[in-house]
Amino acid sequence: MSARSCSPGWERAFDSKMKDTADEALVRRVAGGDERAFLELYDRYSRPVYATGVRLLGDAQLAEELVQDAFTSVWQAAESFESERARFSTWLYRIARNRAVDLDRRRRVRPLSVGEDPLRTVAGGPEPEAGVDGWDLARALSRIPDEHREVLTLAYFEGLSQREISRRTGVPLGTIKSRTTAAMKRLHRIMTRPLDEETQHE
């Protein structure tokens, strides 16, 4: 695969070995002020945070604010993250969810009543588990090989056809097709049998 032939965003995603680094190791680097590690985590999880914001708050502008707030918290609280207690994705999800409640409260310009469940007051607020799929996907995407992530990113996030991906990467069309399928199957395995894949990844 040729990162040079990709879009700036894709080059950015491949400009370091960060891709192979587990979330929890990245957080440790963030605690030391590593901006590249921070941006790698952003690239992995800004989508589910943003999606959570849109889903809970029903407002794109507030969802952007949620992304900024959540990742600012990551930057500031990275030192307090304990990987033995929770996965990074779980930790970030809690931060995002709590911040969404705060943003919703501010929007409504009134403090919550005591005993009132904040999430119930958020428009369309689901139970926490309902937001997990996108988070699992984001985590799984960070665990597949670069060449797999590349074809999926180009196809789904940059909207390229298989033929366009072939041209851009210089990889034969037939290979792109089979690689796309292999990448999807791999993602499915990670999401349905995470422990097996964790072991392999480590």
Add this chain to the structure above:
Amino acid sequence: MSEDRFGDLLGPYVLGELTPKEERELERHLEACSSCWDELRAVWGIHNALREAAASEPPPELRARTLARAKGESSSTALSRLRWTVWVPMAAALLVAAVLGFGLLRSIIYDPSDGVPLTATALAPEAGGEVRGEVVGENLQVELEVWGMPELRENEYYEMWYYAEDGSRISCGTFRTGPGGRTTVNLSAPASARSYPEIEVTREPDDGNPAANGDEVLRGSLVQL
């Protein structure tokens, strides 16, 4: 076309990227091959999840903005991570109330480094205080500074609370004061305390009762932004 080759085409199939001939052959194969059918279901699930994720793409410029903000906020004082909107009763509210027909609190947005002021009750008119807060992990870390607090008896202590109008409270911790009724202490409460709009400091008897049963010495009001 071989069995393996059919399996390889499932991704492009759900993306609608097969040639009409490939599509026909694959669909014919799927009718007879249960393992490929199972794989197709898995691939469909991933396809839908990816499409949903792609539809939730934040604006590209948000990446740089987020980094700038994270770094910017960290470079200010450590305790300026929370912004507070502080609601304090003002004499001017009476005038507004006269016009609007209900009591109104004037809202003031303080500079984060200013913290939230605590005002004295009639029990300790000389007392004052200030609270600054930050969320660290699952907790709300608070720095409380007080002055002019009445001298405590041996079997008494001060306690800071987050509370609501119905009387529900979350304790943020206890403390004693030094000369001049002054002290600065670091206290902690569950992050959920942020949903409580009021702060108070009470003078508690050391009687083993963890509930708030002492007199209110300081109070403040806030809504966290």
